[in-house]
Amino acid sequence: MFQASKTHLDDLHIKQLEEVCIVIDKQDQIIGVETKKNCHLMENIEKGDLFHQGFSVILFNTKNQLLVQQRLLCAQLFQGHFMDSCSSHPLYTPNELEEKDVMGMRRAALRYLQTELGIHQEQDIIFMSQKYQSVSVRCYLTLDPDAREVKSFRYMSQEEVWELLDRRGFLFPWWPYLENVSPFVEPDKIHGL
Template structure:
């Protein structure tokens, strides 16, 4: 795939900031005060812009993809969520760092992020691009040693559409690839990304969601969708999830 200008950015971004007329309000500037240097740098990463059929139509900065102003205009990007189980069939649940720009301090899936607009992560066959992106993030965010995990360990299950405001400025609007890993792995999470983490049984996860429903914990909306829509039925069959694989299905549309 030729990415040398085939898909120009759809909104003002780092690529065309000299011509940009994008105006940042005082409210937007205030919304960045909790971000650390790493999160600010990652706001300039280029995400893959798609239509609702998950066809690539462009590229845009992570910042612009997550501004509610642009989301309300229809800007949609590609993402992924990894659900990582150990061989005891416990799910790794993380609490997002307070420095995250969307859903800071929320409990969520094992690892969620975005494939970037670069050749290795644009490859569509067998969701290779997204799986490579997931491998990259599992190693950098969760600190999993490179020799312990490979792309073959990452199973592409299905895709989920969701649109979720985080606050008045930031939000999420994506088609997320749901990826499953079942393996015992060493973890050394980056504290700039992860506030806390824990392996949980099915009962523990259900209790966490119940506390979230009562307002006692903060849960990302996509994590609740993943658990209630899929994991509760998959959990007894984690040794062989092949009957549940739906590579052509986009749920939520």
């Protein structure tokens, strides 16, 4: 998690720390706003005071391989670690607060996909559930990752990810069904964090 020192951050990341996140209760009801910096300070995380909305996008290519990215060593969070395809937060703006059809969260995910991976916003995404406000896309994509955000990336097969992770209860039940994930979509279900 983010530590108080900003010495390893560039100007882009320092500016992002001032973005305003949506603070929520455990039922995803908005109860306030706070800067990304304060939401990610370890002391606030340990106190559990600033539970906030976030999303995780998982992208699959046409071979059903999952795109994972390696964070830069100077990233705000999870420096050097391999992660999902893209993750961030919706901001406290009218466009990203819209709840109907989870449009605000989807707009935030599309905004950050373009920022982080250079993926144009014409692509639609499927909202799966509220564990991390996860969304999924399966298609052919041209990637142009922002070198200030992404150290490297690669596609991994289900078997390769299985070897790395023990997330069987969340990711793996629907991976074999990427042609039609609609039976697994649970927009109102909030999974335990």
